[in-house]
Amino acid sequence: MTYRIFLTRLGNGLLVLIGVAIMNFTLVHMAPGDPAMIFAGEAGGGDETYVEQLREEMGLDKPLVTQFAIYAGDLLRGDLGYSFRNQRDVASMIAERIPATLLLTMTAFGIALIIGVVFGMLGGWFRNTLLDRGLMIVTLVLYATPLFWLAMMFVLLFSVRLGWFPPFGMQSVLVPDAPLERMLDIGRHLVLPAFSLGLFYAATYARLMRASVINVSNADFVKTARAKGVPGGRILRVHVLRNAILPVFSLASVQIGQLIGGAVLTETVFAWPGIGRLMFDAILQRDYPVILGVFLTTALLVILVNIATDLLYRIVDPRIETSAGS
Amino acid sequence: MTRHATDVLNIGKLSVRLPDGADRPFAVHDMDLTIEKGEILCIVGESGSGKSMTANAVMGLLPKSLRFSAEHIRLNDCNLLRQSRSTLRDLRGREVAMIFQEPLSALNPLMRIGDQIAEVMKVHPGSDFTDIRARVLQLLAFVGLPEPETIRSSYPFRLSGGQRQRVMIAMALALEPDLLIADEPTTALDVTTQAQILDLMKRIRDEKGMGIMMITHDIGVVAELADRVIVMRHGETLEEGAVADVLEAPKHAYTRQLIDAVPMMIPKDARPFDTPPLLSVKNLNKIYGKPGGKHRAVHAVNDVSFDLRAGETLSVVGESGSGKSTVAKLLVKLEEPNSGQYLLDGEDVTHLSVRAFRPKRRVIQMIFQDPYSSLNPQHTVARSITAGPLAAGVSRVQAMEDARRLISRVGLDESALTRFPHEFSGGQRQRIGIARALAMSPRVLVADESVSALDVSVQAKVLDLLADLQREYDLGLIFITHDLRVACQISDNLVVMHRGRIVERGSAHDVLLQPRAPYTQALVAALPGQAWEARREAAILAEQRS
Structure with a gap:
């Protein structure tokens, strides 16, 4: 049964992916700004013929439908296009950035879940005590603070003033050779971005978890x-925790997509070499192939993560199987 | 209060104080109580009488905001007032156990049945039962569950309400405690299931010699089960005694009132109805889910036909899952039938679209079951009552005038119109619901379990009101209920539904007093307190003759 559900989800995911590809392509091409003009401008000017030549080279002179057909055909072969700006293959650019993004978002996600669940559990179980009030004020502040501002304050405090963690990047300039030291080095770089991204989401989970714990505490089966x-x-x-965590789990599985999106800001502030940062740069440079590639990759990541959480939910909550008609 | 060696529970002067600002200072006041081994004590009272508070006080499960005091609460030889919290915790489950009203929510949905029963033994180390698995199976078999091995590894959502209540009882019996407290354990169950659970409780008393404290509002259950009775009202003990004494010679006026409010199985006199039918359904079918589809198809209404004439009350009687509520939904067109014919006021409305049916809605109105959720809490009573007429094009002045007339007709003050639903009791809300239905000047009323959520004394008054209104407006009334006594009192005719089909139909007299269908016979036989009832009816008949 689960096998069939898995296949259905996979099929749905594929449809979404095709939809995303079509929508991104049209949207990006509807946006103002001609990449050939910008490219020419930045290359030190140039005349009409140079721009025309660039357009032809980039395939921009062809009708939109033809452009899409070429794009779709390349996609099927796993070719995400070629970035003229960077003179590189888009797929390899993204591939080298993905591990960094996954490392950052998954760490942040873990931090968000752990802090959120623990804070919420304590607040809900010891509701209306000083502890509860304190925790909820902290989460409210974290929730109300803009992500990029929090990130910059983190850098100012923990990096500039206290010097505990490096302010940006993923590795030191002189990368240590020993594998263990290298991992520690990356870990030290990871702390600030992961926390500034994670704490924001932790606040949401904490508040939801608190409400959920209170709700479940009043349930008949607890009596x-x-x-x-x-x-x-x-x-x-x-009795309480397992039941109370279900709504948090549902929300988190939806939000993990947002988290990957939210990484753009964090990666930019901390110069983290992930796909968020790549997207940011690509948008500034109107590097269409890269933008499209990043969109598509994030969509794919979100879909895969959602399928995974969906299946996981089935294991956590035994009641799900009936609604799927077993 | 004298103490016997066989006392399981002995309470002296228990008081539970309500927070400041409540309608009275005490939820329970100066209550004395004893339960002996092998005895069932029923505490009977209406909502707010303090009967559940008493039970919770013994269990130490009162909300923290409530303060209670007592001279002593003695469980066997142990005064609970002098025990530490951890000793009290250990006593719960070991020497005293409790079951609750709502079996659907009383079990942890994420934990297998077997684990939930085993937990009692796990948290009380040193019990006699070393082989937990065997003990769980033995308990499940004792409470009469089929295939204990399967049930043990099932999650609660797989089980019916009656099965879950049996699981709760199995859990309560796990360590063979001396006292079982049962708080309305059969209220949420069908009458045939209720009969089985009551039998099980008697077996527990007789075979295990446990003392049982049974909290109930149902005099029938008291008559069926109790050895002794305590009658409570507003936190005070009004009367206490052996069940026969209290039921047959009540000393307190309130006890008499409670007993009199229980509808008797004496049908009203048959009346002829020779007008053409106001409402008529023929071979109505409703199937949920596609046959052969992914989900099991449910034939909720199967070939149902009946007529209703002006001034007639037709009861549709059945247990949960019988399809009686689906019939109600089909009649007011909240659902569309798969096949069949539905004539309303002489017109075929079977295939009318929602829009085309809208003018017809004035003809047929519904009164719902739950008075607490059927009125919009954000709207004043006036707004709720006038919404229908206004939508049907009645002028605001006229609608308000009608609302004033109706609200006093259903027995409420005109000032009620400017107030909000939460300011009213359940019975009052149900009156508002009736006024709202009448505001459309309907010719047919559909009442879906409309008095089930009410206390008996309130229920009797609402039933009287419905009967009066019916005479006054010559209404056709479809009365949907699971309660045979209520059906008997109010109906001219009735149909009995079982698994979507009508299994028996006829006058109230024929169906309920001389049932022919086996299912109807089973239903009637399951009514609690029949021996008491027979004596009561005989007494009343004798009185009438003299």
């Missing part, structure tokens, strides 16, 4: 557990 003589700690662990 049943008390009537059975189950100790408080075990009630929280066995």
Whole structure:
């Protein structure tokens, strides 16, 4: 059964991907600004013939439909296009950036979930105490603070003033040779961007988790557990937490896509060499093939992650299988 | 209060104080109570009487905001007031266990049944049952669940309400406690399931010798099950005694009132109806889900036909899942039938679109089950009552005038119109619901379990009101209910539904007093407290003759 659901989800994902490809392509081409003109301008001017020559080289002189047909055909072969600006293959540009982005977003996601669930659990279980109030004020502040501002404050405090962590980049200029030291080096670089990205989402999860814990604490089955003589700690662990975490899990599986999008800001502020940063640069330079490639790749990542969380949800909540008609 | 060696529970002067600003200072006041081994004590009372608070106080499950005091609460020989919190926790489940009203929400949805029962033994180390798995299977078998091995590894959502209540009982029995507290354990169940659970409770008393504290609002259940009764109102104990004494010679006026409010199985006199039908359905079918589709198709309404005439009350009786509520939805066209014919006021409305049916909505109006959720909490009562007429094109002045007339007709003050639903009790809200239905000047009313959520005394008054209104406006009334006693009292004719089909139809007298279909016979036989009822009816008949 799960196998069939998996295939359906995969098929749906493919359809979404095709939709994204078509939409991105049209949108980008509708945006004002001629890449050939900009390229020519930055290359130190040039006359009409030079621009025309560039357009021809880039394939921009062909009708839009033909351009898309070429694009789609290349996609099928796994070819994301060629960046004239960088004189490089788009697929390889993205491929070399993906690990950095995944490292950053997954770490941030983990931080968000752990902090969110723990804060929310404590707040909900010890509701209306000083601890609860304190935690909720902290999350409210984190939630209300713009991401990029928080990132810059982090750099000012922990990097410039305290000197605990490097302010930007993913590796030191002189990359250490030993694998362990190299990992530690990357880890030190990761702390600030991962936290500034993660804390924002942690705030949302904490508030949702708190509400959910309070809700579940009032459920009849928790009263049943008390009537059975189950100790408080075990009630929280066995009966409340598992039920309370479900809504957080649902929200998180939707938001993980946003998280990948939110990485653009963080990667820019911290000069993190991921695809967010790549996209930012590509947009400034009107580097269409790169923009399209990044869009498509992020869409693919989001779809894959959503399928994964969907399947995971089925394991966490046994009731799901009936709604799928087993 | 004297103490016997066999007392399982002995409470002296228990008071539960309500927070400041409540309508009275005490939820429970100066309550004395004893339960012996092998005895079932029923605490009976209407909502707000403090009966559940008493149970929760014994379990130590009162909300933290409520303060309680007592001279003593003695469980066997142990005064609970002197115990530490961890000792109290250990006593729960080991010496006293509790089951609740809502079996659907009382089990953890993410935990297998077997694990939930086993948990009782896990958190009470040192129990006699070393082989937990075997004990769980034994318990499941004892409470009469089929295939204990399958149930053990199932999640709660796979089980019906009655099965889940059996699981709750199995869990309560796990460590063979001396006292079982049951808070309205059968209220949410069908009458045949209720009968089985009540039998199970009697078996527990007889075979295990447990003391049982049974909280209920249902006099029928009291008559069926209790050895002794305590009657409570507004937190005070009004009367206490052996069940026969209290039910047959009540000393307190309120007890008498409670008993009199229980509808008797004496149908009203048959009346002839020779007008043409106001409403008529023929071979109505409703199937949910596609046959052969991914989900199992449910034939919710199967070949249902009946007529309703002006002034007639037709009850549709059945248990949950019988399709009776689907019939209601089809009648007011909240659902479309798959096949069949539906004539309303002489016109075929079977295939009318929602828009085309709209003018017809004035003819047929519905009163819902839950008075708490069927009124929009954001709207004043006036707005709720006038919304229908205004949408049908009645002028605002006229609609308001009608609303004033109707609200006093249903027994509420005109000032109610400017207030909001939360300011009213359940019974009052149901009156508002009736006024809202009447505002459309309907000729047919559909009442879907409209008195089920109400206390008996309130229920009796609302039923009287409905009967009066019916006479006054010559209304056709479709009364959908699971309660045979209520159906008997109000109906001229009735149909009994089971799994989507009508299994029996006829006058209230024929169907309920001489049922022919096996299912109807089972339903009637499952009514709690029949022996008591027979004596009660005989007494009343004797009184009438003399």
